[in-house]
Amino acid sequence: xxxxxxxxxxxxxxxxxxxxxxxxxxxxxxxxxxxxxxxxxxxxxxxxxxxxxxxxxxxxxxxxxxxxxxxxxxxxxxxxxxxxxxxxxxxxxxxxxxxxxxxxxxxxxxxxxxxxxxxxxxxxxxxxxxxxxxxxxxxxxxxxxxxxxxxxxxxxxxxxxxxxxxxxxxxxxxxxxxxxxxxxxxxxxxxxxxxxxxxxxxxxxxxxxxxxxxxxxxxxxxxxxxxxxxxxxxxxxxxxxxxxxxxxxxxxxxxxxxxxxxxxxxxxxxxxxxxxxxxxxxxxxxxxx
Amino acid sequence: xxxxxxxxxxxxxxxxxxxxxxxxxxxxxxxxxxxxxxxxxxxxxxxxxxxxxxxxxxxxxxxxxxxxxxxxxxxxxxxxxxxxxxxxxxxxxxxxxxxxxxxxxxxxxxxxxxxxxxxxxxxxxxxxxxxxxxxxxxxxxxxxxxxxxxxxxxxxxxxxxxxxxxxxxxxxxxxxxxxxxxxxxxxxxxxxxxxxxxxxxxxxxxxxxxxxxxxxxxxxxxxxxxxxxxxxxx
Ligand SMILES: Nc1ncnc2c1ncn2[C@@H]1O[C@H](COP(=O)(O)OP(=O)(O)OP(=O)(O)O)[C@@H](O)[C@H]1O
Ligand SMILES: [Mg+2]
Numbered sequence: 001x002x003x004x005x006x007x008x009x010x011x012x013x014x015x016x017x018x019x020x021x022x023x024x025x026x027x028x029x030x031x032x033x034x035x036x037x038x039x040x041x042x043x044x045x046x047x048x049x050x051x052x053x054x055x056x057x058x059x060x061x062x063x064x065x066x067x068x069x070x071x072x073x074x075x076x077x078x079x080x081x082x083x084x085x086x087x088x089x090x091x092x093x094x095x096x097x098x099x100x101x102x103x104x105x106x107x108x109x110x111x112x113x114x115x116x117x118x119x120x121x122x123x124x125x126x127x128x129x130x131x132x133x134x135x136x137x138x139x140x141x142x143x144x145x146x147x148x149x150x151x152x153x154x155x156x157x158x159x160x161x162x163x164x165x166x167x168x169x170x171x172x173x174x175x176x177x178x179x180x181x182x183x184x185x186x187x188x189x190x191x192x193x194x195x196x197x198x199x200x201x202x203x204x205x206x207x208x209x210x211x212x213x214x215x216x217x218x219x220x221x222x223x224x225x226x227x228x229x230x231x232x233x234x235x236x237x238x239x240x241x242x243x244x245x246x247x248x249x250x251x252x253x254x255x256x257x258x259x260x261x262x263x264x265x266x267x268x269x270x271x272x273x274x275x276x277x278x279x280x281x282x283x284x285x286x287x288x289x
Numbered sequence: 290x291x292x293x294x295x296x297x298x299x300x301x302x303x304x305x306x307x308x309x310x311x312x313x314x315x316x317x318x319x320x321x322x323x324x325x326x327x328x329x330x331x332x333x334x335x336x337x338x339x340x341x342x343x344x345x346x347x348x349x350x351x352x353x354x355x356x357x358x359x360x361x362x363x364x365x366x367x368x369x370x371x372x373x374x375x376x377x378x379x380x381x382x383x384x385x386x387x388x389x390x391x392x393x394x395x396x397x398x399x400x401x402x403x404x405x406x407x408x409x410x411x412x413x414x415x416x417x418x419x420x421x422x423x424x425x426x427x428x429x430x431x432x433x434x435x436x437x438x439x440x441x442x443x444x445x446x447x448x449x450x451x452x453x454x455x456x457x458x459x460x461x462x463x464x465x466x467x468x469x470x471x472x473x474x475x476x477x478x479x480x481x482x483x484x485x486x487x488x489x490x491x492x493x494x495x496x497x498x499x500x501x502x503x504x505x506x507x508x509x510x511x512x513x514x515x516x517x518x519x520x521x522x523x
Contacts, residue, residue, distance in 0.1 A: 164387065171377045171388050177339060178375040183363040183392035183440065286379075 001258070007136045009257045015142045017249025018149030022204040023222060024229035024241040025156065026197035030078075032173035032236035033193040034086055036093060039100040041226060042219025043107040044198050048074050048205025049214045050111055053123050056209075063126035063210075070206035071199045078198025082191045104219065112216040123209045145207050152203060153242060156196070160238070169193060173236060224265070225252070228272045234285020243283055247271070290315045290475060291336070291367070291444055296345035296355070298328075298335045305331040307499035308345065313444065313477055318470045320478040320486040320507070322520055323496035329479040330372050332496070333448045336477075337369040338362040349444070364392050368442035372449050372479075374433040378422025382413050385421050385432050389439030398441070406435040409465055427458030434465070444475045451482045463489060483520035487511050495520070 001009070027041045038044075048070040056066035085103060089096035127144065130137035160166040172179045172189045180186055205218075212218065229248055233240030248268055255264035281287050291313040298306035306328045313319045323329050334340040336347060338359035347355040354362055368389075377385050386406065390399045407414040410431040416424065421432050430450055437445060447466070451459040459482070466489055470476055480486035487493065487507040495503040495516065503510065510516050 164391070167380065167384050167387060168391060171380060171384075174377045174379055175375055178371060178377065179388070180339070180359040181337060181363060181369050181371065182388045182436070183360045184388070185360050 004136050005257070007133060008138070009253055011133070011136070011138045012142070012257075013250040013253040014246075015145050015249075016253050017246035018146050019204050019208060020225055020229050020249050021242045021245035022149050022152050022200050024226045024233070024245050025153065025238050026200035027226050028230045028233065028236060028238055028241040029156075029169075029173075030193050030197040031230065032238075033169060034082075034090075034190055036086055036090075036096045037100070037227075038081065038086075038194075038197070039097060039223065040081065040104040040107060040219075041197070041201055042221075042223030043104045044074050044077060044201035044219070045205035045208075045222050046111065046216065046219040047077060047107065048202030049123075049209040049212065049218060050115065050205075051202065052206045052209035053115070053214050056126065057123045067203065067206040070202035074202025074205075075195040075199040077202075078194035078196075079191050081198075082194035086190065086194070087187065104223075108216045108219070115216075117216060123214055125210050139211070141210050145211075148203070148207055152200060156200070156238070159196075165189075165192065221265075225268065228268050232272045232275045232282055234282025237282065237284040237286070240282055240284030290350060291477070292348045293332075293336070294346040294348070296332070296335060296347060297343045298331050298340055299343045300331075304343075305499055306335065306342075309494075309496070309499075309501045311494055311501070313475060315475055316470070316473050317492065318466070318476045318478055318490040320480060320490035320493045321496055322480055322483045322486050322493060324481065324519075326498075327496040328499045329496055330448055333369060333372075333446050333477070333479055336362075337367055337446060360392075363440060363442075366441075366443035367446065368437035368440045368444070369446040370430075370433045370437045370448060370450065372452065374426070374429045376421035376424075376429045376432045376436070378420065380421055381418050382421055382424070382432055383417040385436050386413075386439050389436035391440075393439075393441065399439070402439055402441060406438060409438075409468065410435050425458075427454050427462065430454065430458075430462055431465075434462075438469075444477065445469070446477045446479075448479045449481060450478070451480065451485055459485065483516075487521075 023045055027038060030038050051070040051073045052066045055061045055069050056063050081103060085099045086096055089099055125141055127140040130139045131143050160170055168184045169189055169192060172184060172186060176186055225248065229244045230241055233244035251268055251271060252264045255267045275283060293309060293311040295308045295310055296306060297304060297308055309332065321329050321332065331340060335342050338357050342355050346353060349365060349367060354365060377388065386403060393399055412428055413431055413435055421429060424432065450462050454462065463485055466476065478486055478490060490507050493504065493507045493510050494501050511521065
């Protein structure tokens with residue numbers, strides 16, 4: 001690998017890691033509060049991308065507005081999922097799993113019915129040109145992903161550690177019954193967790209729309225990666241998810257460049273297996289007392 | 290101020306609390322003693338709404354509160370320190386206290402109560418940035434008590450505050466409970482350590498397999514031969 005390719009791959013790794021982080025953090029947070037995994041999280045990402053396709057690609061709104069539209073759209077989807085799937089199945093993990101897996105299929109078919117299957121929806125590149133790093137050129141559209149992801153993760157961190165509702169969310173994840181004793185409404189907190197989780201996945205999809213094939217099935221690949229990241233990082237650990245996301249971003253991108261995407265996915269799963277053998281609680285996960 | 294009238298509570302079809310009646314007057318410490326599995330914790334959980342009673346009535350300041358959610362009951366002025374403390378382990382001491390005041394909007398009042406907590410429990414001021422899960426058992430008990438008090442409750446429910454604490458730490462906690470009562474707090478104290486409970490409380494209820502078997506002034510009960518043998522170990 002020559003130095004130009006190396007630098008290019010390095011830059012791509014950071015872009016991939018940033019997106020993985022935003023997606024996985026939402027999944028980890030929802031899991032932390034509900035102790036249930038949202039298998040439709042990849043489709044939240046997909047709906048975010050379609051929001052940009054519709055608002056920007058079809059209706060011609062400014063790109064930033066289209067991206068921001070993904071927040072209410074997918075947050076609302078998250079809230080609805082909490083209210084109509086997770087809440088009724090709270091006592092039954094298997095039912096919750098089946099229902100969100102079902103929701104994933106419904107969203108795929110629904111989007112396919114409306115905007116077509118097979119054809120890739122093309123979203124025009126809003127920001128032409130590229131950042132020139134000593135001969136290596138990275139499109140602005142990709143560069144943009146990095147600060148956006150950092151801003152989102154920072155906003156989430158600030159909310160969780162400085163806002164009263166954020167602290168209450170953490171309290172709920174740690175001990176829901178005791179949280180109720182303090183007057184914290186668990187249903188409202190779960191809804192909040194799903195709204196944030198949805199907004200993050202939606203924003204990630206929205207940012208990726210111009211640089212990633214937009215299809216009803218684009219959530220498939222990302223959900224597998226997101227689960228690997230969350231398991232590797234330590235299920236409920238947000239910092240762990242970010243760390244694992246960056247690691248996996250590098251692993252996937254480098255292996256894809258040197259070999260192919262299928263091998264990259266396999267190497268990713270193997271890394272997760274190794275982490276689980278060496279540190280069953282995940283990189284930054286905590287052992288339950 | 291708080292009264293339980295013929296309250297029943299079940300786990301599935303098994304009754305854990307079988308028709309108990311308890312009265313708590315304003316500004317008194319009432320204790321509920323009993324051996325393992327007598328139903329004390331179930332009674333406390335039923336009062337604060339974590340467990341729904343199957344029969345009977347719980348009145349607080351004349352209003353029925355049985356069947357309400359724990360959030361509502363906390364808002365009405367009943368705060369519980371659960372058995373085993375249950376601090377939020379990954380939250381700092383300060384954040385734990387903030388969660389106690391979750392429903393309050395009076396910033397000035399919260400600040401005043403926080404200062405009061407720091408005078409009752411000086412160690413918490415010193416350790417306010419520490420994660421609660423990394424503290425000793427006794428310190429966690431203090432966090433849990435201060436957290437409950439931060440809601441400004443009219444009644445404080447304490448479920449086995451001495452559980453797993455060293456004798457020295459138990460003494461310290463006991464002193465604080467006494468002081469809290471002296472400044473007018475109403476306290477319901479559940480204890481297996483009857484000696485300690487009798488020292489603190491004016492009245493006691495003795496619970497046996499889901500029923501109240503005896504009740505009365507602690508000065509009288511402590512001379513009862515059965516109480517002496519079973520609970521005081523003399
Ligand atoms: N979650 C539960 N499911 C089923 N049965 C339970 C549950 N919790 C308690 N019990 C049963 O209910 C009865 C009363 O238990 P409870 O915890 O109220 O007793 P306790 O007086 O607090 O005991 P201890 O002094 O050990 O804390 C016991 O027989 C116990 O086995
Ligand atoms: Mg108990």
